[in-house]
Amino acid sequence: MADLQQLEALVSQVRRDILRQVHKVNSGHPGGSLGCTEFFVALYKVLMDRKDGFSMDGKGEDLFFLSNGHISPVFYSVLARSGYFPVEELNTFRLLNSRLQGHPTTHEGLPGVRIASGSLGQGISVSIGAAQAKKLNNDDHLIYTLCGDGELQEGQNWEAIMYAAGNKVDNLIVTIDLNGQQIDGSTDNVLPMGNIKAKFEAFGWDVMEIEAGNNLEAVIDGMKTAKTKTGNGKPVCVLLHTIMGHGVDFMMHTHAWHGKAPNDEQLAVGLAQNPETLGDY
Amino acid sequence: MKKYTDTGKKDTRSGFGDGLTELGKTNKNVVAMCADLTGSLKMDDFKENHPERFFQVGIAEANMIGMAAGMTIGGKIPFTGTFANFSTGRVYDQIRQSVAYSGKNVKICASHAGVTLGEDGATHQILEDIGLMKMLPGMTVINTCDYNQTKAATIAIAKHDGPVYLRFGRPKVANFTPDNQDFKIGKAVHLQEGTDVSIVATGHLVWEALLAAETLNEQGIKAEVLNIHTIKPLDNKAILDSVKKTRCVVTAEEHNYLGGLGESVSRVLAENTPTPQEFVATNDTFGESGTPEQLMEKYGLNADAIVKAALKVIARK
Numbered sequence: 001m002a003d004l005q006q007l008e009a010l011v012s013q014v015r016r017d018i019l020r021q022v023h024k025v026n027s028g029h030p031g032g033s034l035g036c037t038e039f040f041v042a043l044y045k046v047l048m049d050r051k052d053g054f055s056m057d058g059k060g061e062d063l064f065f066l067s068n069g070h071i072s073p074v075f076y077s078v079l080a081r082s083g084y085f086p087v088e089e090l091n092t093f094r095l096l097n098s099r100l101q102g103h104p105t106t107h108e109g110l111p112g113v114r115i116a117s118g119s120l121g122q123g124i125s126v127s128i129g130a131a132q133a134k135k136l137n138n139d140d141h142l143i144y145t146l147c148g149d150g151e152l153q154e155g156q157n158w159e160a161i162m163y164a165a166g167n168k169v170d171n172l173i174v175t176i177d178l179n180g181q182q183i184d185g186s187t188d189n190v191l192p193m194g195n196i197k198a199k200f201e202a203f204g205w206d207v208m209e210i211e212a213g214n215n216l217e218a219v220i221d222g223m224k225t226a227k228t229k230t231g232n233g234k235p236v237c238v239l240l241h242t243i244m245g246h247g248v249d250f251m252m253h254t255h256a257w258h259g260k261a262p263n264d265e266q267l268a269v270g271l272a273q274n275p276e277t278l279g280d281y
Numbered sequence: 282m283k284k285y286t287d288t289g290k291k292d293t294r295s296g297f298g299d300g301l302t303e304l305g306k307t308n309k310n311v312v313a314m315c316a317d318l319t320g321s322l323k324m325d326d327f328k329e330n331h332p333e334r335f336f337q338v339g340i341a342e343a344n345m346i347g348m349a350a351g352m353t354i355g356g357k358i359p360f361t362g363t364f365a366n367f368s369t370g371r372v373y374d375q376i377r378q379s380v381a382y383s384g385k386n387v388k389i390c391a392s393h394a395g396v397t398l399g400e401d402g403a404t405h406q407i408l409e410d411i412g413l414m415k416m417l418p419g420m421t422v423i424n425t426c427d428y429n430q431t432k433a434a435t436i437a438i439a440k441h442d443g444p445v446y447l448r449f450g451r452p453k454v455a456n457f458t459p460d461n462q463d464f465k466i467g468k469a470v471h472l473q474e475g476t477d478v479s480i481v482a483t484g485h486l487v488w489e490a491l492l493a494a495e496t497l498n499e500q501g502i503k504a505e506v507l508n509i510h511t512i513k514p515l516d517n518k519a520i521l522d523s524v525k526k527t528r529c530v531v532t533a534e535e536h537n538y539l540g541g542l543g544e545s546v547s548r549v550l551a552e553n554t555p556t557p558q559e560f561v562a563t564n565d566t567f568g569e570s571g572t573p574e575q576l577m578e579k580y581g582l583n584a585d586a587i588v589k590a591a592l593k594v595i596a597r598k
Contacts (some may be wrong), residue, residue, distance in 0.1 A: 054580065057354060057355060057356045059356070060357065063354070065351075073581070105382060105383070106383045107384065109381070115350060115351070115379060115383050116378050116379065116382045118378065118379070119378045120344075121343075124347075125343065125348050125350075125351065125379070126347045126354075127345045127351060128344070128347075128352035129348035129349060129350060129351020129352040129353075130352070130589070132336065132351075132355075133351065133353075133354060133357050135334070135353055136312070136355065136357065137356070156343040156347065159338075159341035160344045160347065162341070163344055163348070164339065
């Protein structure tokens, strides 16, 4: 494991990658990407037991599924900076003939991606299938999943949440990015979801919270705790409290930057707040 | 004229169940998933013999399709089972994104397709599923005609790498294709030689096409009959070779004429050799309650309807 200082440096660099990707093509989703940066760095650099290279079947390693595919900028940046493909390829984000589609896909053969996502609500089901396949293969590695909180409004999630608990899918850690925002406003205004923790618990999940979802150390510690909860007959849910747009002051605490790219001046401000540490692509 | 014998009426869904039983013994990567219709889909044997590879998902088809996509990532070959309506329309976006666009090796096995589901009525009688599935890039679409063929197709699709939609039905129908046949995906089966009209049929309408050919033969009309079990990829060559001789075609299917086999055949003909065509299919309508025979009669999906269409299209040559 890299030390915390190195990981913090990577967090800063990933935030730059996110801003530069969406700025270049004047499209994409910076808000949720920035809010989940610490989570992705913790996952790929500390938590997951990953093999070198990429094979679709993922036997003998931990797997990650991104259900809220629109936060592809952070996914692509961390995949590239974890060695799945050249960092320079981030230059092709959302361009014609790119492997870095607006939403992640297996269709163009991008290493690190095992399912297409974008149409919301499908990731937990896919993860359960992958988790059950691991059990059939006597592979004791874990499945990690990330979902948005607004995404939980999709009904398929609750089919999956019911199934996972009822069938003791306990090699699965589903993290909910609890930023309280969605396209049309706050989740409480668009469609109040009530007590998400109580809902998961009522369905039979082992639920824990990470209150400081943008504090790298807190995320690492919290996810390590989540890992210890696996294998106990219950699927594990982590409620990750994040701030949409975290790390760029004018993008924080608002849904306005869910799917909007910064202009030249805004990019300069955002980059100034996130120093170049490992080299821009 | 070749003679075909019904060796005893059997349901195509039992062909699926028996094919799955066979796969359970021969391919350890095959897993089966069902959304609370295990008995209707004839999946009981597999469930009993391979409980660790059988996944009861409850009345939650969207989750079933997503789970199936995830299973493939661990090298499994999932066969999902539910009614055709709940296998397609209900879960279209899940199939589109998690299976088809993601290129996952999922076998979507759908029973109770079409009006022959019978008394349950239109809510359950999907007549649009072939269209929905054939429009998905990379999806193979198969509609088998009898028990033996459904069993053979079930076994064959496990060897095919890629998403497949396998459509079959509820009622007991003539079982006339060979036992242990070699099922070739995308390859039409030539059932009758003829020079006056080509009858291109799929699913339950194949047997009706053979009956129609006999009636036409009594009138001195030589009908060529093709069994198109694979609607996508379509055996263009078999169709074009046939109409070269006959110069007219009747397509027959238990499906809406919009989006079905007939339209696929029309496209091939339009691109290669524009040919008069009549469609034996439902006419942009929902079904209703009734016995399968009554419904096939009312909606013009039987041998009589094929004979009428053949006479009409021959007159248009």
